[in-house]
Amino acid sequence: MKAVIINCLESMISEGYGKPKWEATLVNAGLPGNTRFLASQDIDDRVAMKIFDATCTTLNISKRQASEAFGDYWVNEFCQRIYKAYFRGSKTARELLLKMDQIHENVTMNIESARPPRFGYKWKDDNTLLMEYRSGRGMIDYLVGLVQGVGKHFRENLRVRKLSESQLEITFPA
The missing domain is CATH 1.10.260 (434 Repressor (Amino-terminal Domain))
Incomplete structure (x- = not known):
């Protein structure tokens, strides 16, 4: 890491x-x-x-409290200092979350030995995204916190549910 x-x-x-x-x-x-x-x-x-x-x-x-606090801090404090450029061009949580895999690829492209998590996406319906988490680190609980932090950043009430150790369900406001 x-x-x-x-x-x-x-x-x-x-x-x-x-x-x-x-x-x-x-x-x-x-x-x-x-x-x-x-x-x-x-x-x-x-x-x-x-x-x-x-x-x-x-x-x-608890781990849940730590995950939520870290996700909120990462998105709304830390990233705003060093990765703010990656937020430009995204007007909604949906737009940013759908770019996360590409962002990880871009950020780590020239970093030797980087093994960032990767993400897959599948729509369950118009407002519900199934987000696949691909990483051996087992940090999906922290991804829950990050997604919640993205919702807070865009002032959107996202509903985030962990379905398994490799998949989240994210429901966007209609």
């Missing part, structure tokens, strides 16, 4: 709860509290997942 994901988590925790909580999260994950990651650095998926799990322990929140 690219460290930019963990950098976002660090920002979310440090800004929302204070730097000592981020350091405690690292310690709870079995790392030194002063560990730093370069954005393009590869982090072993197991280490990254330990950091995400430690977030729940440190902040005393």
